[in-house]
Amino acid sequence: MRTFAGLTASALSALVLVGSITLLPAVAGAADVERTKQGKELAFNRKKGNCLACHMIADGVSPGDLGPPLVAMKGRFPDRAKLRAQLENPMVNNPDTAMPPFGKFKILSDDEINKIIDYLYTL
């Protein structure tokens, strides 16, 4: 079910990407920038992802250190589904994790998680 939702979302973004490449490349670039900007806001916002509370992230001010720094994400998470799974429910990987299950407990919507992931891939 979860995988299905994840697949649908990435399938959708792939479609959007294909569509924009063929038709409006310049606008697509702007839309991507907007998405990653929103993703960053969601990652920093205390009422949303608040990832900065626990992770060092790029230019984020006063990061926490409960979790590892979020750097070199493309290299470390070539598989988007793996990254998605960590945000969906980190207890699958580590039952004792301190990280909240953003997807499973609906702390963030599917779209918000995808925006954050888009942003993470710029790191």
Place this chain on the structure above:
Amino acid sequence: MKKTVLLTVAAVALLAGYGAAFADTSPDQDLKTWHTYFDKKFPGVDLQEYSNGVYAIDKVSRDSWEAIEEFPPYEPMIEDGEAMWNKPFANGKTYASCFHGTPAVADKFPYWDLSRKMVISLPLAINECRKANGEKPLKYAKGPITRLLAYMAYESRGQVTDVKIPNKAAMAAYKDGRRYYFTRRGQLNFSCATCHVQNAGMHVRTDILSPALGHTTGWPVYRSKWGDLGTLHRRFKGCHKQMRAKPPKPQIAEMRNLEYFLTYMSNGIEYNGPSARK
């Protein structure tokens, strides 16, 4: 050797936050595990130091805290509390009639009441004293009760935490509190232990998470964020909000059992309330 292994296993269970994993351990064992765990995490920090919360483990914030404690913001509140202690109720009696004549009773609470079969905390005893003397109960989180508690804490400074678990029913209350401490709750899926055991000493943005050890010795606390004194159960409420869990009403049975467990885990540490925190 075998003992070390056992301790390590218990510490791992603690770290892991499996309340259930030590369902069959005794409070005495739990206390040893707790000491071993924090000793390893913060080598060289003396047991008594843990009464100073996060300032026991963070040199930087400790310096400004020490400056604050030299002219403590709660000082006038201790005096207000002393006035409350001395002021007779309408019936002519005072609080002294309920506490064997002395405000220095920190080390008598919380305790298991054998006949009523429940944990009695000091704030609860204060309100029961008021009711018995025909006065209205005070609110539990903030306000006048914190003044009286500040005075009583001040007079109790130097007493040593010594919670006792006299029988099976008391043990059930202790275990209930322990289970509460290690159970994940709220939208963010944290347990108390996630922050104050597993991640004690780590930063959540600019906050450093204080160790659970010593968490009950310094109350009531003057918090800059509150701009006032608050009770331990007020802090319990606040931490529930951080977990995005429903904040429990102060002094309900669950919170008293939580206090019973948490205070037991500070056995041996001196009371030093009231105190100041960020």
